[in-house]
Amino acid sequence: MQRGSDRLSVHRDDEMKHELKGLLRSGHPTRAEEWHDPEPAADDDPEVWSGPVGGLGSPASLERVRAELTRTVSRGSFPATARDLARMLRRKNAPGGLVDAVAQLPPSARYENVQQLAQALAGGE
Secondary structure, eight states: OOOSOOSSOHHHHHHHHHHHHHHHHHSSOOOSOGGGSOOOOOTTSOOOOSSSSOOTTSTTHHHHHHHHHHHHOOGGGOSEEHHHHHHHHHHTTOOHHHHHHHHTSOTTOEESSHHHHHHHHTTOO
């Protein structure tokens, strides 16, 4: 027995589930209209120095590097060498500092996931 306290009808609930199905399966926005998607961070955005993730040299720099990497790198990018990752970051218009840092890593080193790459960039913390 329904009490009538639902915010949405059964039909609208099913419609919303259908709208989210592609997003949940793919892990990225699936809309045709780009204006629906949130705008990515720009290179000239100011640095955020407060909160749990601090600036360079802070105890949270590993988390900061990992957060920057996850904006651009996906799971499908691994395993890869530093040269391949730098090339991919350039194609995806990653921040210049991040691309330069990855390009300076030993070219023969192979990284299996974002965590290994972030540790190498943060100085092996």
